[in-house]
Amino acid sequence: MTPPKNGKSKMERTTAADVARAAGVSISAVSRAFTPNASIAKQTKSRVMQAATALGYQPNPLARGLITRRSGMIALLMSEVTNPFYPAVLETFARALSSRGKRIMLFTPGEDEPLEALLPQALGYGVEGVVITSARPTAEMTAACESAPVPVVLFNRTVEGAAISAVGCDNEAGGRKIADFLVESGRKRPAFVAGLAGASTSLYRERGFTAGLTAAGLPTPPRHVGDFTFEGGLRAAEELLDLKEQPDAIFAANDIMALGVLDGLRRVGGLRVPEDVWVVGFDDIAAAAWPSFSLTTFRQPIKRMVAETLRILESSDDGAPVPPSTVLVPGRLIERNSTAG
């Protein structure tokens, strides 16, 4: 992209006034040329556009946003990017938005900055919408979301009783599906590895899982908290093997923990996967498919989830918040070698 040869110092940007002068029209004409379905003559528009491209002009989104309150930016609030699922989400959002000419502003809490402080900041930037993911909204935050001047969507999260839109995979159905799968395959002593306490994802997955086991006459599974981390999975595996009744299947609330479980089992030794114990995860991150792990998991349809999120964000034409809706996208069990169904 060669810088426009407009004779200006590289410090200055070409402005609408420059284009107007070059095209022999008023500044408003330039504005209209760049405003979809504004009342402007075809001929005028093309003259403006011609001058614009010649000068390398494009409207300043900041100045525009100051008036229209539409800056072309979507805020993404995420507190941790270490779980590989979230980079994948981030990328999907980035690509989807990019093709619509919108950009992502990433808000990550700093050292000891609370997540709640981020929302007002984001709103201050005039973002057109806010997506909150990989973060547990506090009560304060929930209230702030409800009174935000733009649509807010919780991604992969839900808050009971709050009037906030949410998009996620059907975690409970996923947990249930996994339970059914294990039960039908004759597993008798499944165990569960939970994520962070209070995370809605882990909670619903566990709920569905437990319900499925109960329905089949199995007891509530032993559980261990793995904090959604690989190390947590490692520890969980070791502790679960210490039980009097060793489990013959382990369902971890996300893939990264499940991989930790697999590695933990290997390290402890004695139990083979899948001969002695099965392992199932949730997410279907890239590493789950690596031969060393070949993890059976429940795939979250990231693309569809992102698409639904954007649909909600864009469903308001005047930029105002929309009535909250919750969308649960169905996922799908991917069987690999960590189970032998």
Added chain:
Amino acid sequence: MTPPKNGKSKMERTTAADVARAAGVSISAVSRAFTPNASIAKQTKSRVMQAATALGYQPNPLARGLITRRSGMIALLMSEVTNPFYPAVLETFARALSSRGKRIMLFTPGEDEPLEALLPQALGYGVEGVVITSARPTAEMTAACESAPVPVVLFNRTVEGAAISAVGCDNEAGGRKIADFLVESGRKRPAFVAGLAGASTSLYRERGFTAGLTAAGLPTPPRHVGDFTFEGGLRAAEELLDLKEQPDAIFAANDIMALGVLDGLRRVGGLRVPEDVWVVGFDDIAAAAWPSFSLTTFRQPIKRMVAETLRILESSDDGAPVPPSTVLVPGRLIERNSTAG
């Protein structure tokens, strides 16, 4: 964060004028109160601040940016986020910037959007600086970078002969270090797995590696291109084992490929790690430390690299570009079980 009870509809934001009225001062006083070391009486400032917190006011960065040309945003251009090294980079940037009150605008090329188109867009948003990473700048792009009105830094990338600042790890020294390590440990037939053709990182790592081998009287290593992906590593392992002279060490230009190599070796079978063949990577991503892999690798000091990048971006007080400088941060070999030094 409870919404401010200022009697305004939730659609309107509190403005400097509101605060001024509440504090009984002029709008400029409000502005000055929020401008570091502006000439304002302590007393006035505290009065303003009090009113501001009461109303939940904070300056609109967009309006401010329109004048100061400092929007508080840094643009991050990255074309792929699948290599886990980059999410780590992203997070480090996000946290570091967050604590300085700055935000990241993420620019990822959409479907078939060229990377070059992103720079002007970013500049249009009035970003204070641009970081380009995980993307190979074209000649056009280089020119655009050189004439950008704000500092531009290439992260983990260098472009020969271009007047652009760059921050990276000393890839050549790293490659050399790995060669020395292998040679000193008696490895005789090392091989190399390259990343994408034309990527400066892969190039320099290979250069140092080859130089080290040559210095020790070993021939130029057989090489295979792995495209910086896990699958590429898998294939590379298989192809390298097909050689008449099977390698007794494999250095992959990044960790994700090295992990693929490890898995490929496992899948093919016959060769044990590290007894028969050593594997070394580059980056030190989280998965490298997982027990299943326990990959020896060259750690890139992300934190320092990010710090240096920000130092360059901020070294200009008036926001203008700074004379280009290249910073090479030293890395460090992390020995794990994929080698037996």
Added chain:
DNA sequence: CTGAAAGCGCTAACAA
């Protein structure tokens, strides 16, 4: 359909 003028929320000269 078009241009002139007002103003989004803020900062930066300038006087006072």
Added chain:
DNA sequence: TTGTTAGCGCTTTCAG
């Protein structure tokens, strides 16, 4: 130290 004024680059009434 303060308030007043102008104006960043743009959109949007409002006349014409």
